[in-house]
Amino acid sequence: MRIALDGMGGDKAPEAVVKGALRALGETPSDVELILVGQPQVLEPLLEREGAPSDRLRLHPATQVVAMDASPGHALRRLPDSSIRVCYNLHKSGEADAVISAGNSGATMALGVVVMGRLAEVDRPALASVFPALKGPTLLIDVGANVDCTPLMLMQFGYMGSVYAEKVMGLTHPKVGLLSIGEEPGKGNTAVKQAADHLNSSGLNFIGNVEGRDMFVGDTQVIVCDGFVGNVCIKLVEGFADTFEYFFREYMSHSIKGRLGGLLLREQFRDVASRLDYSNYGGAPLLGINGVGLIAHGASSPKAIATAVRVTADTVRAEVTRHLAEGLEQYRGRLLGEAALD
Amino acid sequence: MRIALDGMGGDKAPEAVVKGALRALGETPSDVELILVGQPQVLEPLLEREGAPSDRLRLHPATQVVAMDASPGHALRRLPDSSIRVCYNLHKSGEADAVISAGNSGATMALGVVVMGRLAEVDRPALASVFPALKGPTLLIDVGANVDCTPLMLMQFGYMGSVYAEKVMGLTHPKVGLLSIGEEPGKGNTAVKQAADHLNSSGLNFIGNVEGRDMFVGDTQVIVCDGFVGNVCIKLVEGFADTFEYFFREYMSHSIKGRLGGLLLREQFRDVASRLDYSNYGGAPLLGINGVGLIAHGASSPKAIATAVRVTADTVRAEVTRHLAEGLEQYRGRLLGEAALD
Secondary structure: EEEEEEEEOOOOOOOEEEEEHHHHHHHHHOOOEEEEEEEHHHHHHHHHHOOOOOOOEEEEEEEEEEOOOOOOOHHHHHHOOOOOHHHHHHHHHHOOOEEEEOOOOHHHHHHHHHHHOOOOOOOOOOOOOOOEOOOOOOEEEEEOOOOOOOOHHHHHHHHHHHHHHOOOOOOOOOOOEEEOOOOOOOOOOHHHHHHHHHHOOOOOOOEEEEEEHHHOOOOOOOOEOOOOHHHHHHHHHHHHHHHHHHHHHHOOOHHHHHHHHHOOOOOHHHHHHHOOOHHHHHEEEEEEHHHHEOOOOOOHHHHHHHHHHHHHHHHOOOHHHHHHHHHHOOOOHHHHHHHHHH | OEEEEEOOOOOOOHHHHHHHHHHHHHOOOOOOOEEEEEOHHHHHHHHHHHHOOOOOEEEEOOOOOOOOOHHHHHHHHHOOOOOHHHHHHHHOOOOOEEEEEOOOHHHHHHHHHHHHOOOOOOOOOOOEEOOOOOOOOOEEOOOOOOOOOOHHHHHHHHHHHHHHHHHOOOOOOOOOEEEEEOOOOOOOOOOHHHHHHHHHHHOOOOEEEEHHHHHHOOOOOOEOOOOOHHHHHHHHHHHHHHHHHHHHHHOOOOHHHHEEEEEHHHHHHHHHHHHOOHHOOOOOOEEEOOOOEEOOOOOOOOOHHHHHHHHHHHHHHOHHHHHHHHHHOOEEEEEHHHHHHO
């Protein structure tokens, strides 16, 4: 198995990506090989410094880099040899089985869709993100690929999320909920209310509407929302975690009691912060493209990159793309029929 | 000043409301009087038990109660003598200067709009909620009154939020941001992108797009979003705070070090939880109606009810309704002109 890893993408790239790649080799079975993609003059010295083994890691050149703040359109039209695009080219040609990038997420999504193409039954690929929850992980889909969603798109997100939860997260008959503003049927905006009707007759294990707070409970394994709402949610959670940490630091520095208590609980603080930090869940899979693409967090550390490689290897091994295609195939008539009505 | 307080609304009503009312009398100037509205057979024994003083608190009868899970339509059409409606009737007739309810929020919003009417320049009243943030409070508007919003409605929310932030929260020339999925102009869904254009030429101190994480920073004092997104956000934050607390409790009970650390930091935990708990900010003002309505959190404790009374008294004293009407008046031409184009 070969995974193409964007060596140039991410706030801490290229150092964190190179270190993460080496860490990943130590944490994954020996059949996992990495293709590090990027500018050789930047990556080669780093690999030499880290003493990278050559048998499971090789460099593949890409002359251009997509800046973190570049528009997806710029990446698509002006950067034919960007590290992200070259990763997908390798995947498309069969030289790689999956792509990981911690770089510009808009460009990574757009290039994933354009280079790999969509699965036949999917109108729009969606980005999914795993959240920690009390009773186990929850998959939120979409977290940013589609900002304006039709009810039918929301239903497709439910299908894709359900297949991913079953095949990669190992959940049996996962419960699918629709993010809304009240649990009662009929609550929500126009698109959500119509999506609930679609999902009710979808054959999925659809449990109805869920609310923001349910994302952390874990009773619902797949939560469907449009990419605008989902993206606001994941960034809100990031901000909240940072604020909580800041408050505590401030408090603990103010008294001897606080400092002592903080010392005693230091490991716990770290552990809780880590359990609640979604960036430790490996990244967000882009579901619905004709391939495997994982969008790692922009601020990914070496550890996060290593986790992303592990999750991606699991995704390839679980043959998620095939299962998505087959899972959606059985609903093809329904999907096409309703698409025609939309 | 007289405030009509729904004695029957809230998860812990009527006890918490009665206790909160008495607590509020001790915490507000003596010119604040409360009219407790509800079923006399329920409220009278409680008032007697608590030894309520009669000079600043009086009971006003309402025979019906809106259940917490009733639909707003049911409350509007079937319950002509509900405690919420009677509160607004007292406000409409001038016997009360404001209304507070911790009851069914959908019904409280709907009845507020129907009984009080809208301000002339407001298409849709909106619910605002104050969030704690590192650099000071942030007002999020709308958090649930309108689930499908036009760009023009979002602009009006910006106006209303800005006036409230200035007059009640005491902020000078408050910064207004638009909740989106990236700070760059042009990011967002269709409605948000058009709203950004409106807000750019609004005369408000509009700083552009903000993201979920900015809600806790406090650099932006007013954050505009549609009621679907806003409601998901406030419930997400509730869920996150609960989860964090749960994790810590679990950790601290597992070791002697944890228990000792927890003991030392107990007050800090409470304080942080309280600073981050938006229900301690008094409740959500319903802006744009021709009156003052405050929707307290359903789970309001006596302390939360007392805070709600204090905030409401401030709102009445600040003549928010007059300022909103005047503030919007100067934009009347613009608002009507653009409404015609919408």
